[in-house]
Amino acid sequence: MAVNVETLEKLERKIVLSLPVGVIQTEVDSRLKKLARTVKMDGFRPGKVPMSVVQQRYGYSVHYEVMNDKIGEAFSQAANEAKLRVAGQPKITEKEGAAEGQLEFDAVFEVYPEVKIGDLATAEVEKLSTEVSDAAIDKTLEILRKQRRTFQQRPQDGAASDGDRVTVDFEGKIDGEPFQGGKAEDFQFNVGEGQMLKEFEEAVRGMKIGESKTFQLAFPEDYHGKDVAGKTADFMVTVKKIEASNLPEVDEGFAKSLGIADASIDGLRADIKKNLEREVKFRLLAKNKQAVMDALVSKAELDLPRSIVQNEIDRMVEGARADLKQxxxxxxDKAPIPEEIFREQAERRVRLGLVVAELVRTSELAAKPEQIKSHIEELAASYERPQEVVRWYYGDNRRMAEVEAIVIENNVTDYVLSKAKVTEKSVSFDELMGPQAQA
Incomplete structure (x- = not known):
């Protein structure tokens, strides 16, 4: 029998489901009889519990399960017959006035939208590029040297300067009152490396062991500690220890300590360049992918299923709670998190997901096994035992699904770039790497 589908608004639809009461009761009786063969109850041997007792104890829950199962089966069958792509879960409500011997239900639900992607030849994308220069290699070498530096106690009359590690006691007050996090003893930091706010470093720079100093420190408006953000504190700091840093020489011994196969300076620089080029490739891919996705979404027309957006908001709220818990x-778990702060981002994610899925379907951009294999091998190449990393990926379906999704996004990126109006823009290594380049 043809399914009558009523359009309520945009993506919302309604169908009526009809279930014979006899079918429901027959299934309930069957499940209760099966349950009676194994159920254990005080005063009865297993399998000998009277059906009337089983009915009294379990009748309601079994009837509830059967109704859910049968309604689900009826809805699935009706949606398939009507060739509907259902988005989210239907809302089921029982109708009054059904024919004798029948139960009727209204099923209200949403369907996936028709996605119309415009002419990608008119899309404009700015594609970034950069090169790994000798300066970038030199900068990375300095980072590696700092990571392996040693420290030596300065003489009593030595003054703290940039690069030194100092041990201090400090206490801060705002309007004469201590505040949380404003006091510490035997606190260590490296002068001139941005670990402390500028005023704090300036106060300590030039101080000697045993000296104390008072100074004012203005916390930035966007400081992570909201209780003190935008306020000015009075600090007293006492220097207890000053250690000068000793950086290792860049030589064959240094290369060997890093596990470089070709333990020479040239081999070290070549290895650094290789790793930087790999990181640059992934950074560029991420930024260019973002530009492509923005252009792709701008060329698409579709309505958003509210149920799918709500599901995405729910996931984001749960993610926020998990982060707070961590x-x-x-x-x-009980923290009040307003859903609306996630709505715009959730809508974008859903819109992008639907557009990408449509482009993948119509342009045959699904991930091929050889592409997945190549991507995993590239990810594993930076590790000491690449084959173990490859096996780690292939040993988990969830990880493989994540890789497949990345490969699909890469395919979509390449496809859009091949169609769109692309403007090449060269950026510096530091600009691309961002704050990490300043480590």
Missing amino acids: RGVKDA
């Missing part, structure tokens, strides 16, 4: 926030 940070040690008390009662993070």
